[in-house]
Amino acid sequence: MAPLTVDAARALPGPAWLVERRTAAAERALASPLPTSTQEVWRYSPIDQLDLAAYHAPAPPSAHPPVTGLAEALVQALAERSGLVVTVDGALVHHQGDGLAVTEAPAELLDAVPPPHDALTDLHDAFAASPLAVVVPRGKAVAAPLVVVHVVTGGGVLACPRLVVHAQEGAEASVVEIFVGADDPAGALVLPFTALVVEQGAHLRHAAVQALGPTAWSLGHAGSQVGRDASLRSLVVALGGRYARLRTDAALTGQGGESTLLAAYVGDGSQVHDFRTMQEHLAPRTRSELVFKGAVGGHSHGVYSGLIKVHKGAKGTQAFQTNRNLVLSETAHADSVPNLEIDENDLACSHASAVGPIDAQQRFYLEARGVPPEVADRLIVLGFLDDVLARSPIPGLREPIALELARRVEVAT
Numbered sequence: 144m145a146p147l148t149v150d151a152a153r154a155l156p157g158p159a160w161l162v163e164r165r166t167a168a169a170e171r172a173l174a175s176p177l178p179t180s181t182q183e184v185w186r187y188s189p190i191d192q193l194d195l196a197a198y199h200a201p202a203p204p205s206a207h208p209p210v211t212g213l214a215e216a217l218v219q220a221l222a223e224r225s226g227l228v229v230t231v232d233g234a235l236v237h238h239q240g241d242g243l244a245v246t247e248a249p250a251e252l253l254d255a256v257p258p259p260h261d262a263l264t265d266l267h268d269a270f271a272a273s274p275l276a277v278v279v280p281r282g283k284a285v286a287a288p289l290v291v292v293h294v295v296t297g298g299g300v301l302a303c304p305r306l307v308v309h310a311q312e313g314a315e316a317s318v319v320e321i322f323v324g325a326d327d328p329a330g331a332l333v334l335p336f337t338a339l340v341v342e343q344g345a346h347l348r349h350a351a352v353q354a355l356g357p358t359a360w361s362l363g364h365a366g367s368q369v370g371r372d373a374s375l376r377s378l379v380v381a382l383g384g385r386y387a388r389l390r391t392d393a394a395l396t397g398q399g400g401e402s403t404l405l406a407a408y409v410g411d412g413s414q415v416h417d418f419r420t421m422q423e424h425l426a427p428r429t430r431s432e433l434v435f436k437g438a439v440g441g442h443s444h445g446v447y448s449g450l451i452k453v454h455k456g457a458k459g460t461q462a463f464q465t466n467r468n469l470v471l472s473e474t475a476h477a478d479s480v481p482n483l484e485i486d487e488n489d490l491a492c493s494h495a496s497a498v499g500p501i502d503a504q505q506r507f508y509l510e511a512r513g514v515p516p517e518v519a520d521r522l523i524v525l526g527f528l529d530d531v532l533a534r535s536p537i538p539g540l541r542e543p544i545a546l547e548l549a550r551r552v553e554v555a556t
Contacts, residue, residue, distance in 0.1 A: 144199040147301060149173065151200035152269040160250060161274075168268035175262035184259075187446045187478050188417055189386055193360065198301045198332045201272050204231035213354045213382075214292050214323045216543040221290055221319060228291040232302040234272035243289045243316060248276035252307045256338035256366035259390070263362055267334040271303040279314040279345070288317035288348075288537055293335065295355060297327025307338045310345035310373075317348040317537055322355055322383075330358030330385065339367040339375060343397060346374045348536035352544065355383035357412065363389045371397030371426070376536035380544055381408035381416050381437075382551055388417035395422075395429035406435040407531040409548060410443030410475070411555040420449040420464075428459035433466075436531050438524050440471035440555030448480040451494065453487050460490040467497045469527055471520070471556050517556060524552045 145151040152169035153162060177193060178185045207229060210218055218227065225242020228235070238245050253274055258264050277289060293304040308318050324331055333355060341347045355361055361384045369375050381387050393402045408416045416439070422431040431451070439445045447466040468477035481494035501523050509519035528548055532541045 144202070144299070146199055147173070147195055147270070155270070155272055164250070165269050168265045172262050172265035172269050175265065177262050184419060186448070188388065189415060198299050200270055201232035201234060201300055201302060204234050204236050207237045208294055210292055212323065213352070213543070213547050214321045217319070217321055217352060217540065218290055218292065220539045220543045221288055221537070223287045224290050225285050225287040226289045228275070228289070229294065230273060230291070230304055231294045232272065232296055232300050233270070233304045235275060242285050242287060243277050243279060246276050248274040248305065248307050252276050252309060255307060255309070255340050256368055258336060258364040258366055263334060267303045267305070267336055270301050271305045274305040274307070276307045276309065277318060279310045279316040281311040282313040284315040285317070288319050291318065291320045293320065293322045295322070295324035295331045295333055295359065297325045297329060297331050297356060299329040299331065301332045301334070304335045307340070308347065308349065309340045310342060310347045312342045313344045315346045319537055319540065320351045322351070322353045322361070324355040324359050324383070326356045327358060330356065330360065333359055333361040333363070335361065335363040337365045339365070341367065341369045341373040341375050343371040344373055345370070348376045350378040350535065350537045350540055352380045352540070353383055353387060354547070355387070357383060357385060357414070359384045361387045365389060366392045367402065368394050368396050369400040369402050372399040373397060374401040376403045377405065378531070378535050378537070379406040381406065382547065384414065386415045386417065388419070390419045392421045393423065393431060395424050395431060396426055398426045399428050400426065401430045404431070404433040405531050405534055407528045407548070408437035408445065409528070409551040409555055410437070410439040410445055411441040411551065412443060413441065414443040415446065417446040422449070422451045422462055422464065424453045424457040424460045424462060427457055429457060430461040431463070433464045434531060435466045436528055437477070438469040438471055438528065438552065438555060439475040439477055442474045444475070445477035447478070447496070449494070450482045450484060451492055452484045453490055453492065455486040457487050458489040460487065460492065462490070462492045464494040465496070469524055470498060470500055471524070520556045521549070521552050524556065525549055
């Protein structure tokens with residue numbers, strides 16, 4: 144097991160330009176301090192507990208592992224798909240199907256949607272074993288989704304999956320990412336980055352299901368750029384991890400562009416689910432809607448901090464942001480901080496957040512009809528979350544995810 148060193152980053156396979164990029168990123172990462180909870184963007188997080196010395200560089204995968212558990216159920220539910228891709232600790236091990244081509248990401252696509260820069264960004268660049276790109280050609284419509292399964296082995300590994308999806312002008316496609324990992328005492332540090340580029344008149348649907356093991360740290364970034372008269376519909380389902388953080392930066396860069404951002408999450412034990420979002424409007428008559436809903440039980444913690452930013456000149460913007468949280472125990476808690484930053488007058492924007500227990504009247508209604516209290520609570524929570532799943536951009540995901548949420552809610556309640 145190689146420690147996280149410049150030499151370990153340089154040893155990863157790839158073309159000369161990628162090796163050079165990794166080497167420079169490793170030098171920067173190892174010379175820079177990690178983020179701390181004193182920074183506003185990391186407020187409420189346990190980032191101060193992260194110890195890089197506990198993790199090692201990914202090793203070359205020896206074989207294509209079997210896809211089991213929730214990942215298998217999701218893959219089976221999406222039997223009509225344009226392809227199946229499997230990565231192990233960020234390295235490509237399997238690609239089947241010819242509906243959408245999956246290739247090594249070129250340098251220009253890696254930088255198409257740059258994440259906010261810090262030591263973790265450099266660490267990702269240094270140890271991303273197989274940065275992948277999916278380019279949907281101009282005018283091509285692919286109905287069946289491409290499924291990408293990211294397997295994390297554990298044992299203290301650093302895994303850096305990276306995927307860029309580029310929908311060219313007038314294209315249409317769907318991509319599903321599934322992140323899974325074993326229940327390993329040593330855990331893993333996962334730094335997943337996903338970039339979505341949607342050109343003029345294109346339509347992209349994306350879903351990400353995070354079901355890592357309970358000891359994993361996942362610090363991810365999802366960035367998107369949506370062009371003129373284009374649309375992005377996105378769903379995130381967060382279930383696993385000890386600390387699971389996702390920063391989402393959704394930029395509407397072309398007039399008439401639209402984005403819909405959905406998320407559902409369930410926490411139990413001492414889990415922390417942490418979401419930071421930016422809905423950025425840079426062009427006239429753009430529209431964004433965000434709906435994030437979660438439930439926390441046990442000693443778990445939910446964090447949401449979001450910003451709608453409307454730039455000068457983005458007239459006619461419509462932007463909406465909603466975060467709602469159910470707190471299922473006296474020892475669980477949630478923080479919700481929505482924000483607006485508006486530099487234009489002709490627009491419609493709103494934000495809303497709520498944190499609270501299960502509604503006593505809803506529980507009483509069910510109990511009065513003979514439903515036991517614990518079953519009533521589960522039904523209420525599942526109905527609360529199904530509001531998000533019903534809008535899934537990939538309809539085939541709804542049933543298997545609902546079944547997994549039911550299992551997790553039973554533990555959390």
